[in-house]
Amino acid sequence: xSKFNPEGSKKTMTSITTASxxxxxxxxxxxxxxxxTLRENTVNVTQNVPYATELTKLEKKSLVSYxxxxxxxxxxxxxxxxxxxxxxxxxxxxxxEIRPYIVGEWEKRAEEDRPKMTVSLKADEKTxxxxxxxxxxxxxxxxALKINYSSKKKVVDQKY
Amino acid sequence: xxRKKRKFPEIPTASQADIAFLLIIFFIxxxxxxxxxxxxxxxxxxxxxxxxxxxxxRNTFVVLINKNNDLAINGSFAQISDIKxxxxxxxxxxxxxPNLSEKKEEMVEGxxxxxxxxxxxxxxxxxxTDYGAYIEVQNELVKGFNELRDEFSMNRFGKKFSxxxxxxxxxxxxxxxxxxxxxxxQEIK
Numbered sequence: 001x002s003k004f005n006p007e008g009s010k011k012t013m014t015s016i017t018t019a020s021x022x023x024x025x026x027x028x029x030x031x032x033x034x035x036x037t038l039r040e041n042t043v044n045v046t047q048n049v050p051y052a053t054e055l056t057k058l059e060k061k062s063l064v065s066y067x068x069x070x071x072x073x074x075x076x077x078x079x080x081x082x083x084x085x086x087x088x089x090x091x092x093x094x095x096x097e098i099r100p101y102i103v104g105e106w107e108k109r110a111e112e113d114r115p116k117m118t119v120s121l122k123a124d125e126k127t128x129x130x131x132x133x134x135x136x137x138x139x140x141x142x143x144a145l146k147i148n149y150s151s152k153k154k155v156v157d158q159k160y
Numbered sequence: 161x162x163r164k165k166r167k168f169p170e171i172p173t174a175s176q177a178d179i180a181f182l183l184i185i186f187f188i189x190x191x192x193x194x195x196x197x198x199x200x201x202x203x204x205x206x207x208x209x210x211x212x213x214x215x216x217x218r219n220t221f222v223v224l225i226n227k228n229n230d231l232a233i234n235g236s237f238a239q240i241s242d243i244k245x246x247x248x249x250x251x252x253x254x255x256x257x258p259n260l261s262e263k264k265e266e267m268v269e270g271x272x273x274x275x276x277x278x279x280x281x282x283x284x285x286x287x288x289t290d291y292g293a294y295i296e297v298q299n300e301l302v303k304g305f306n307e308l309r310d311e312f313s314m315n316r317f318g319k320k321f322s323x324x325x326x327x328x329x330x331x332x333x334x335x336x337x338x339x340x341x342x343x344x345x346q347e348i349k
Contacts, residue, residue: 022173025180032184036191049198050292052299054306056200064196069291120196125292129225129285132294136342140206149295150198 037061041090043122045070050125051154058148063116065105065144067098067135070124084127086135095134102142122150199298204341219261221250221281223297227288231297240296247304251277251336268334270327271316280339301340309336 045068058064068087072080076092085092088101106114119139123132139147223243224232231238233246253260261279268274281301285294306321313321313332321332 018174018177022176022180025177025184029180029184029187032187032191036187036193039190039192050295052199052295054199054299054302055197058196058198061196118200120198123291125290125295127291128287129289129291129294130287132291133285133287136203137206140203143206145203145205146200147203148196148198148200149298150196151295151299153197 040066043068043087044072044074044076044090044092045085045087046073046124046126047122048124048126049122050149050151052149052151053154053156055151055153056148058118058120060116063109063113064118064120064148065102066120066122068122069127069131069135071126084124084131086131095131095138098135098138099142102139102144106144116146117144118146118148119144120148120150199295199302201298201340215280216262216278218259219278219280221247221261221279223281223283223301225283225285225289225293225297227286229290229293240300243297243300244304244307247281247301248308251279251304251308253277253279268331270331271335274335276335276337277339280341282341298340302338305336305338305340309333312336 047068047070069084070087071077071082072085072092080092086095086098087093088097093101102119106117109117121132121135136147139145220234222232222234224235226232231240231243233242238246250260253263256263261277263275263277265273266276268276283297283301309321309332312335313319313324313328316332316335317324317328321329324332
């Protein structure tokens with residue numbers, strides 16, 4: 001080694017101990033496990049949700065059911081065309097499938113959680129209100145009255 | 161021939177970091193972190209063949225969006241930016257204008273007599289209205305009501321609505337209810 005070390009110093013590089021590396025990794029792991037939720041399903045319709053300022057956060061994800069509305073994207077475009085479609089779970093569905101879906105979601109929850117169930121309507125901003133109203137009517141018939149019009153935070157210039 | 165006492169073999173921990181690292185990568189890939197936000201609304205109960213309740217004309221604030229996303233308030237064209245101020249004027253009715261909403265002194269438990277507006281916002285839209293435009297209007301209406309609640313809380317408790325305790329928030333919500341009715345869509349020419 002000294003051949004490559006013209007100074008001929010006796011100091012050797014102290015290596016960092018790796019004994020605590022597993023602990024660091026586990027801490028990171030626990031952070032991720034606690035702060036995230038499992039990805040539930042792939043959304044196959046366009047999702048440019050509108051922007052708004054008066055937002056409410058949906059706290060408990062386990063109490064939320066999702067209805068996605070938008071035009072099919074990716075491989076689904078060839079199959080379903082570009083008309084607005086509704087996606088429940090993983091399937092592109094029809095309006096009259098909403099009620100059985102809500103009932104199914106209702107039954108999945110524990111009894112004490114059922115009144116707190118919220119439906120998050122994730123609709124593309126280019127969707128026409130016709131289909132939204134049909135969904136709303138179905139939700140009212142299914143007695144899923146708490147809904148959330150999913151939207152993103154709009155940044156407003158405070159000066160003006 | 162005494163056998164040497166065997167030492168308990170130690171499990172090597174060198175690969176533990178790699179295992180943990182693999183698990184982290186699995187969790188990063190398979191989970192999401194985004195918080196769902198949106199405009200929260202409670203829909204009215206579904207009732208078959210219900211007759212529209214009779215509401216005095218002065219107590220309705222009709223916001224209409226047609227299929228070209230044009231806006232009308234009580235039958236005349238308006239801009240999105242007008243909604244909030246028009247709504248607040250309609251609900252507060254500071255000059256007791258007979259064309260704006262009626263106010264009634266009502267008992268609210270925990271607050272005593274509160275002059276509560278009888279006004280109702282009726283949001284009507286066409287089948288062809290864009291969802292984006294609809295949400296924009298909803299947002300303005302909710303903003304109007306939130307500001308009214310803030311003003312009420314300032315007068316009553318000396319704090320903004322968001323700074324109140326949950327009980328006080330409930331009271332403020334009772335005093336300034338979010339009165340938005342979402343009618344069935346109509347064909348609007």
